[in-house]
Amino acid sequence: MTSKLEFWFEYASSYSYPAAYAVGDACRAAGVELVWKPFLLGPIFASQGWNTSPFNLFPAKGRYMIRDLERICGKAGLPFKLGEAYDWPQFSVAAARIGLIGAREGWIESFTKRLYRLEFGDNFDISKEATLRQALDGVTDADRVIAESRRRETKDALRAQVDEAMSAGIFGAPTFRVGTEIFWGGDRLADALDWAVEHAEP
Template sequence: MAAPSIDFFYEFASSYSYPAAMRAGEVAERAGVTLRWRPFLLGPIFADLGLTTSPFNTQPAKGRYMWRDLQRTMAAASLPFRMPDPFPQNSLLAARVATALPDDGKRAAFSRAVYRAAFGDGAQIADAEVLGRLLRDIGVEPAPLLVAAGSDAVKQALRAAVEAAKAAGIFGAPSFVTADGELFWGNDRLDQAVAWAARGA
C-alpha cells in the first residue's frame, strides 16, 4: 500500500509560507506522509478577485497584525525574521527555478533557502544572482537551472500548478491538499492537514 501523501502549495512572496516551509518536511516525515512540494503563484488568483497586491496591504490593520504575529511565530521557532521590502516581492523567477528542480529533496532545500533569504535576511529573491547563490549553497550548478527556468516547459508547468491550485479551491498560501481533496489553509493548519492525510480520511 502506497504511503499517504499531501500536496504543499506555497508562494515565495507569502509570509506565512515561510514558517510552514521550514517545518513541513519534518511534520510529514514524522507522520509517515509523503510531502509533495508545489510552488505556485498567488498573483493570478488574486487578479481573478480584482486584487493587485496582497490583502495584507489593502487592509492595514490586518497587515500590522500579520507582521507582529510573524515576529512572535518566528521567535518561538528560533528562526530569523526580517520584513521584506518591498512586500510582496516578485516571486516569479524563484517559482520557476523551484519548478525546474526535481522534487527529490533539492526543491525542498532550495525553497527553504529562498524563504530564509527573503524573510530572514531581507534579500531580493527576484535577483538571479541571489537565487544562483542559493542554488550553489545546496550543491546545484546555477547556470543550467536558470536557463531551464526560462524554458517553455517550466513556464507551462508553473501555469499548470496555478490551475491546479485554482481547481483545488486555493485562495491563499500556504495551502495543503490531501489525496482525497481536502483543503487546509495556513501555517497553523499544517499539523491538522498532515494528520488528515495520515488517516487516509
Template structure:
C-alpha cells in the first residue's frame, strides 16, 4: 500500500474540497492517507508569499470559483462565520497525536462544521460543540491539544511540509514527489499508477537553461 501525506489547513476551502475528493481517490488507489495539519501562515512566510485573502480581486475570484466547483460537485459549501480565522485550535485538535484513531472523524467533523454549517472555526466552544455532535470526546481532545507534544507535532508537520517544498495548501507528497492543489489529484492518480506524463529530462533542462527575470535584474 502506497502512502500519501496530505498537508492542509482548515482556512483553505480548496483543502476542504481535497479532503472530500481524497476519500474516493484513496479507496481507488489503495492509498494510506497520512493527515498532516499545518498552519498556512508559516508556509507563506517561509517562501515570502501573500495569502489569497490579502489580494482583494483574488479573494473574490476564488470565492466564485469555490461556489462554482461545489455546485458542480453537488457538495454543500459555505464559508466559516469569520474568515480568515485563527485555525490553531482546529489544527491541534486534528493532530494524530491528539485525536489518535479518531483523527479522520475529527477532521471530518471540523470540515463539515466550518465549511458546510458555517460555525466560527476560530472559537474553541463552537469547535467542541461540533465534536460533541459527532459523538467525539471533545473535552479530552481539547485538553490534549494544549500539551507540549501537540505543539511540537504541529511545528514538525509545518517543517516537514517545507522540507518537501510545500508553499501552500492543500499539498500532497507521495514518496518525495510534491503535488499542490485540489486539481492535482488527477496528477497524483497518474503518478501512483506509473503513468506520470512529466518529461523529467525536459523539466531539468528547462529549469537549468531558462533564467529567471528577477535574478537577471539583480
C-alpha cells in the first residue's frame, strides 16, 4: 500500500512558514510520501477580484493573522515577525521557480525552511537575489539554480503548477491534497495524513 500527500504552499504565505517546518517530519513519521508543490497565490486571488492578500483587504483579519502566527510559531519554537521595511506579501515568483527545481532535485525542504526563516524570522526580502542565494548556500549550487530558474522551461513549469492548483480548487496556502481531497490550513495536516493513510492505494 502506498500513500501520498501533496503540500501546496506559497513562499509569501505566512501560514505556510510553520507548516513547512512541520510537514516533512509528520509525513516521515506516518510513512506517507510527501510531494512539495510551490505555487503562486497572486493569480488565484486575481481570479477572485483581489489585488492583494485578504489579510491586507480586511485589516481585522490581518491583525488576527499576526497574533495567530506569533502563537503558532512560538509554540513551534520558530521566530516570527512581519517587517515594515517592505510591502507584504512579498514578491515570490523567483523563489517559487527555485522551489520547483528543488522539488525535482530533492533539496526543496532544506531550501524552503531556510528561506522562510530568513523571510519571517529575520525579515529578509525574498524577491532579492542575495536572499535567495543565502537560502541556497550549502544546499546546492546557487549559480546553476538561479540561472536555471530564469529559463523559459522553468517559467512555463511554474505557470503549469499554478494552473494545476486552480484546476484542483486550491484557493489558499498552505493546502494539503490527497488524491482529489483538499485540506486547507496548517491545522489540517493531521486530518490530511489520516486520510492519506486510510485511503492508501494498493
